[in-house]
Amino acid sequence: MSESLFVGVDLGGTSIKVGLCNDAGDLIRKYEGPTQADGGADAVLSNIAAYVKELVPPGTPEWDAVKGVGIGIAGFLNIPEGIIDFSPNLPFKNVPVTQIMEEKIGKPIKINNDANVAALGEAWGGAGKNIPNCVCYTLGTGVGGGIILNNRLIEGSTGMAGELGHLSIVADLEAIQCGCGKTGCLETVSSATGIIRMARDAVERGDRTSLTFVEGDLTAKDVFDAAKGGDEVSQRIVSRAAFYLGKSMAAVAVVVNPQRFIVGGGVSRAGEFLFAQIREVFDKLTPGNAKSGVEIVAAQLGNDAGVVGAAGLFLRA
Amino acid sequence: MSESLFVGVDLGGTSIKVGLCNDAGDLIRKYEGPTQADGGADAVLSNIAAYVKELVPPGTPEWDAVKGVGIGIAGFLNIPEGIIDFSPNLPFKNVPVTQIMEEKIGKPIKINNDANVAALGEAWGGAGKNIPNCVCYTLGTGVGGGIILNNRLIEGSTGMAGELGHLSIVADLEAIQCGCGKTGCLETVSSATGIIRMARDAVERGDRTSLTFVEGDLTAKDVFDAAKGGDEVSQRIVSRAAFYLGKSMAAVAVVVNPQRFIVGGGVSRAGEFLFAQIREVFDKLTPGNAKSGVEIVAAQLGNDAGVVGAAGLFLRA
Structure with a gap:
């Protein structure tokens, strides 16, 4: 499989949505699970990793085609360094999300704020295609x-x-x-x-x-x-x-x-x-x-x- | 000389300014001559070519280092195709400037409107460096x-x-x-x-x-x-x-x-x-x-x- 695939994560206070897209912005399939914010930052990040692996099982050709995992987050972010400074609805304070998730998933990670990410989704794969x-x-x-x-x-x-x-x-x-x-x-x-x-x-x-x-x-x-x-x-x-x-x-x-x-x-x-x-x-x-x-x-x-x-x-x- | 150089042309109704820049946006030297708009589009374009060659004599190592000539123009432009649709102060109507100037000068040509070009100059080599x-x-x-x-x-x-x-x-x-x-x-x-x-x-x-x-x-x-x-x-x-x-x-x-x-x-x-x-x-x-x-x-x-x-x-x- 030579096609490039990309995983997107929508990290909300109640649920985490994950989706697999091709390089044209088409959503191939999606999966959703609870955030369990009460468990603290590490539990939430482990949930993200679990849901991503549920969406695309490691070891499959699809997994190998995944070039990266992007995460949209509501909060104040240091985007270039991949850090959540603070989030109003999530148990995160100065958490180096990109680094932690790269270790948990083994793929390149990028973060951005939820409003920008939703706009990019519409522009790339929706009404702005x-x-x-x-x-x-x-x-x-x-x-x-x-x-x-x-x-x-x-x-x-x-x-x-x-x-x-x-x-x-x-x-x-x-x-x-x-x-x-x-x-x-x-x-x-x-x-x-x-x-x-x-x-x-x-x-x-x-x-x-x-x-x-x-x-x-x-x-x-x-x-x-x-x-x-x-x-x-x-x-x-x-x-x-x-x-x-x-x-x-x-x-x-x-x-x-x-x-x-x-x-x-x-x-x-x-x-x-x-x-x-x-x-x-x-x-x-x-x-x-x-x-x-x-x-x-x-x-x-x-x-x-x-x-x-x-x-x-x-x-x- | 391995450095890349670029020539800029400020095409005004009265005078044509030309300048030579390095790839850091520093102005190395400049030259100026009359537009002679009364002579029509071809005379104006020939003047641009003459002033550019006065600024950087063909055959010199500097000339060889020039990677392109950009032209800023007041008027309605078709920028991607390099055409002046109409200019209020110049004798141009539907003139394919990029094509004509590439023939006269033998270097790649780009055009853009004068306000954008002035902004880019300040951003690249001036107060926005x-x-x-x-x-x-x-x-x-x-x-x-x-x-x-x-x-x-x-x-x-x-x-x-x-x-x-x-x-x-x-x-x-x-x-x-x-x-x-x-x-x-x-x-x-x-x-x-x-x-x-x-x-x-x-x-x-x-x-x-x-x-x-x-x-x-x-x-x-x-x-x-x-x-x-x-x-x-x-x-x-x-x-x-x-x-x-x-x-x-x-x-x-x-x-x-x-x-x-x-x-x-x-x-x-x-x-x-x-x-x-x-x-x-x-x-x-x-x-x-x-x-x-x-x-x-x-x-x-x-x-x-x-x-x-x-x-x-x-x-x-």
Whole structure:
């Protein structure tokens, strides 16, 4: 077997997903097991090694074809040296992951942060396949991002490239403080958290909205459902989230000039209702040469983006 | 002579500058002659060839060491195919420059637009030397830009990467229309043109300012001189130009996360008076991880940036 294969690991606080990819970014198969974070760093790392060997049994021709194992991790990483400085959901502090995992697995290891890795997965094997320049947004609790230029993940000088949720973009009169300490960040409005906040504010203000009658905690999906059903307050909230997403893409377009924006994460499931509004704003705010031929599309890989992108670290980072 | 040398050409409407660089981006010597645009495209291209051969005489060991000739051009270019589609100040329309110049000179030729080339020159041989990730601003009639990541010039999918003057960033209540057709672009405020416009508006409004007594046409330098001398209206104009520059850098910092911003062009001659204000705004608006260690410095090469960057196209584009 002369083909090169790559293994990707998506290390989450609850479960570890592992996947095998070919050199075109296609996911051949995957496997998943519990993280068992309570057991400490070494137990977690041993689990990763066990799941990788379950996915591709050592001694097989496939195992021999595996050129490396990439790991996507939520946390503060020293990427060049392969160290997890600190992770909010995992029992890691100053752990030299690359070194430990190379010993446990016997293959080259690379690490990168989960948002970058998910973006790389979409760009390499998903909605950005064969598109050399694309920018990915992940709309979830926050707004994550990742930038691929000339088929390579951009990291920047301190690994902060593609932190699109912290574009300071909301008009001063509407800006609130972000978790990062600044005001007016994109994710204060266009994340699930931002949408829920605007919905709660509307309900508390006594606005006439069907959201008042939602039982239990409001979700972003409640807001999209109400907006699609004609609720004007919800429509304004969605328009505002879409406006700042489109405006941020106009800024990104003149900085790195991608051919495609890929939007994933829970909020993106609102679908065409959301995308049509984003495209309208982007078209209005972007100079002609920077928007011609530019597409704004939905992510395709869903939860698999993490393992595919982690596998892609060997070819595309 | 085993060293590799590179020739850069800065093709302007009035004069053609040519320069010889080594592979470290040092300018060894330069030469300049008239463009003679009235003579048509072929005369201009023959002049380039003649000036290059004046700079490095064919048959010498230096000539043999020249690995290529890069040309920076103001205009709409098809960079991959080496064609000038159209140039506002030169007699070129659909001219296959790369092909013609390879015949005239007998060396590989590359072309790129003048703003990208000047940025590359500063990054390669000037204020960005040995810094892999930097972003250059040129503050002149407009606001130009160029982005260097991993030591490579970023072009984007249609060559529009680094068009920082068209970041839509000015608050709606203050935004005016830009030459590109959009409103609120950075260059409507932070270019020489923008500064002069704000100054004229102040004079016409009857604001109490020493600018009222400037003889002849107002220049950006008049505004900086008045501001340094204590004129409050001029100080507000400078602060506004600096504010939006700093704000734009905060946006660029979370998109591509450079280690250094390099600011050149006529307006940048205002020096520390301007830079201190830009740094203050950048520090206030940028998340911690994206600003730590980031420097905002003046360009070093002045008018030589064009020839150095054009020479650098062979190593860095």
